[in-house]
Amino acid sequence: MKIIIVGDGKVGFTLAEHLSQEEHDVTVIDTNDDALRRASESLDVMCVKGNGASISALRESGADTADVVIAATSMDEVNMVCCLTAKRLGAKYVIARVRNVEYAAELATLKQELGIDMVINPENATAVEISRLLRFPSAANIETFYRGRVELIGFRVQEGDFIVGHPLSAQSHKLQELPMLMCAVERCGEVTIPDGSFVPQAEDRLYLIGQPSGLTDFFKLLGRYTPRLKDVFLVGGGRIAHYLTAILEHLGMRVKIVERSMDRCRHLSEVLPRTMVICGDGTDQELLEQENISAADAFVALTDRDEDNLIISLYAMQQGLKKVVAKSNRQNYAGIARAVGLDSVISPKFITANQILQVVRGMQNSKGSVMNALYRIAGGHAEAMEFLANDTTRNLGIPLKDLRLKKGILIAVLVHQNRIIIPDGSSILSQGDTVIIVSRNHGILDINDIYDDSLLDMGAVQ
Incomplete structure (x- = not known):
């Protein structure tokens, strides 16, 4: 398929990487020479320098015959204009990244009026993903199917778990009767689809799929079921924190946010009146201790720096919190984090x-x-x-x-x-x-x- 990606930032580059690996004809449009050079040198894509919202750049890229045009620049307005223009030129399907919280409430109207086929909001999608993890703390990651009636979760096997050292076919009848299935395992970087002869070992990352009730019963048998969380501590007050806090408040959880920017703190206090917002450096250990981080049930690191998120998340783990989640867009960082026991690492891109x-x-x-x-x-x-x-x-x-x-x-x-x-x-x-x-x-x-x-x-x- 012929696919055009406008914007070669984190999301644009990741999309180009995945789509080119699946042997699509990918063209990347951006105004930044360094970004285009990186894409040209490391990916099998064609690069065009220009403004993706301009007719000339889109025509040069072949938008009139494109199967898909994805607008993923850092500006919502540019993305919407890009999709509108590409659609008028003849692109079959257009996707816009729209991140602004104010636009989020008007997505249906925007799609209809501008002819946008799909709107993606990485921050809102990330917030939804994190909220699932906070509702099921025992899991390292959760994916949902069939309108939420089927879930797939991953977790790390521990030394004392009763499943260790026994083939799946020889596990207890209680386990075998649960409405769930062990569907994949990651061990030392290798992934396999287990059969009845598979023997779980400590440190395996095991993936289960089935009805939510069956997964809950499994963790109860394992002795790792965590009751509902009540208090959540967030560091970083960006868009993800805004979306996530709104979801958690609806679920009846209490949220505390630490954010550096005074202007951002004022805004969050206005739009989230039930949430405690603290202006300060969330990477400062003394501040975290003053705000009694150890009393929280869960901790989520959402700053703009992956390194800060991982470091303060490791500190939160040392404080014994029931659930710790870190945002990190760098795949190599996620691997390092999981190696030291931080399993819930979320990547918006x-x-x-x-x-x-x-x-x-x-x-x-x-x-x-x-x-x-x-x-x-x-x-x-x-x-x-x-x-x-x-x-x-x-x-x-x-x-x-x-x-x-x-x-x-x-x-x-x-x-x-x-x-x-x-x-x-x-x-x-x-x-x-x-x-x-x-x-x-x-x-x-x-x-x-x-x-x-x-x-x-x-x-x-x-």
């Missing part, structure tokens, strides 16, 4: 990339099964996807045990007639089912991509 990848893959597969969700897990080495089976889906009605799937593919959950099923070998796919698939090292566009056609018994194909 990767959340945004996942949203757009889902749209692009759906457009590529417009005649096949519908992709409703896409998440990259295990450091991007595996993916979890939600599809809707339709009349183009092959092998309907055939027991899963008789299907030949590609290596590293797992059919993790089926939703049949609104009933959530953790499938076994006798389960079948039916038209209209929602199918959740976990894949390692495969760019799946359609349910039919999971089959190994080189081994498939053609007599079984419908």
Whole structure:
């Protein structure tokens, strides 16, 4: 597909990287020579210097024949004008990054009036992701499927956990009867799809998928269930903090924000009257002690500096808080943080990339099964996807045990007639089912991509 990305900042570069890896024809537009040079040297993309909102730059980039135009500059207004112009030139699908809190309440009107097909807000999406982690503190990350009725969570296995040292097939009946499945494991940087012979070890990062009640019961069995959090301590008062605090207040949690900028503190105090806002340096240990950080249930680091977020999050972990979350856009920092026990590291740019990848893959597969969700897990080495089976889906009605799937593919959950099923070998796919698939090292566009056609018994194909 022909894709144009306007703006080569953190989000734009990450999108260009992911989309070029999936062999799309990517063009990047930016006014910054250094940003364009970096993209040209490290990615297989074409670079155009210019203002992405100008007709000349968009024409030079081929917006009139583009399948997708993504406007991801630092200015919302430029992004909206860029999408409006690209649409008028003939671009098939336009996506605008809109971050301003004031615009967020008017997104439906903006989309309709300007002809924008999709609006992405990385800060709001990040706030929603963090709020999930605070509602389920035992998890390092949480992804949702089928309108929240199915969840996928990751957590780190600890030495004393009863699952350590025993194959999955030999685990207790209580565990095996839960409506959940162990669908992926990350060990020493390697990701595998576990089978019954897999033996969990301490320090594994294990991914579970199933009904929320089943996941909650699992952590109760594990002795790691954390009751609902009440007090949340935030450092950094930017847009993510604003969106997150509004969500947490709605959930009945008490929030305290530490922010350096006096002007920003005044603004937050006005728009979030129930929240305590403190003007100060959130990286100052003395200030954190004065504000009694150890009395909070959870800590979230949301400053503009990844290094500060990681350092103060490690300090919060030392204070024994039940849940600690850090924002970090640098993938290498996230790996370092997890190595020292800080598992919940959130990246706005990767959340945004996942949203757009889902749209692009759906457009590529417009005649096949519908992709409703896409998440990259295990450091991007595996993916979890939600599809809707339709009349183009092959092998309907055939027991899963008789299907030949590609290596590293797992059919993790089926939703049949609104009933959530953790499938076994006798389960079948039916038209209209929602199918959740976990894949390692495969760019799946359609349910039919999971089959190994080189081994498939053609007599079984419908």
